[in-house]
Amino acid sequence: MTTNKTGRITGTEMEEAISRFERDCRSDGVGETVRSFIREPLFIWMDALAQASDESVSHSEGEFHAECGLDRNMIMRTTVGINRMLSIRDVFLISAIVDERYADRDFLMSFAERPKLSRNAQRLEQLLSDSFRDPLARPDMKRCDQAINMLFDIIDMIPKTYRAQPFAVISYIMWWMGQEGAMASAISALAIDDQCSLAAIVCSAVERRIGPAWTSET
Incomplete structure (x- = not known):
């Protein structure tokens, strides 16, 4: 190559x-x-x-x-x-x-x-x-x-067609950090690949205000 x-x-x-x-x-x-x-x-x-x-x-x-x-x-x-x-x-x-x-x-x-x-x-x-x-x-x-x-x-x-998974990983890390940008990154992933399960999980968690224990949102 x-x-x-x-x-x-x-x-x-x-x-x-x-x-x-x-x-x-x-x-x-x-x-x-x-x-x-x-x-x-x-x-x-x-x-x-x-x-x-x-x-x-x-x-x-x-x-x-x-x-x-x-x-x-x-x-x-x-x-x-x-x-x-x-x-x-x-x-x-x-x-x-x-x-x-x-x-x-x-x-x-x-x-x-x-x-x-x-x-x-x-x-x-x-x-x-x-x-x-x-x-x-x-x-x-x-x-x-x-x-x-x-x-x-x-x-x-x-x-662009290969960016869904990197965006999904970013969204999860941001969610884990308690950052507001998690949803935007998850949506970016889903806009490229609407079957991206990791991004969908992050979207669902953010919408339901579910976060890791340290954020006291669980």
């Missing part, structure tokens, strides 16, 4: 990347393909989240993204992943709202590769439940803000 070094990612490039991903899944297996596609961008993403939440590190606006953000190739691979497999989307979401001490990289990669494995599914469900029900599970605002900023960077680089 020939990829330009600069500029927004085109629809043709995305189609070629998706075709390659699906071809590799058939020839090499889903687990191996997910690992080769997602491991590097996920770890770059998580490094950026960890640095953002480290209060001992001083970040000047712009400099941090240039040093730690996903490059064009990583953005394309991330977009393929979160659009083709919900487990990959969920891994990027969980990594933003749950501290790495509780959702480490080995587990996140294992879930991305094998989401139906009982221990992986149960652990992810427990992480989501704890983040929702525990009033002491407060968001790391810097970590969440960095995730949102990176997702908007991704959205700015990719064709």
Whole structure:
């Protein structure tokens, strides 16, 4: 696949990347393909989240993204992943709202590769439940803000038809943070893909004034 070094990612490039991903899944297996596609961008993403939440590190606006953000190739691979497999989307979401001490990289990669494995599914469900029900599970605002900023960077680089899942993840993170922008991001996702279940869940929660326990809205 020939990829330009600069500029927004085109629809043709995305189609070629998706075709390659699906071809590799058939020839090499889903687990191996997910690992080769997602491991590097996920770890770059998580490094950026960890640095953002480290209060001992001083970040000047712009400099941090240039040093730690996903490059064009990583953005394309991330977009393929979160659009083709919900487990990959969920891994990027969980990594933003749950501290790495509780959702480490080995587990996140294992879930991305094998989401139906009982221990992986149960652990992810427990992480989501704890983040929702525990009033002491407060968001790391810097970590969440960095995730949102990176997702908007991704959205700015990719064709509109591939933006629903990134918008949906943004909407969930904003809902988790108690931010008013959650509904707008969810609606943006649904305007692109009206079958986007994550965005629909966020819309329903906001309309019913249901929030995580720490917001005292449950």
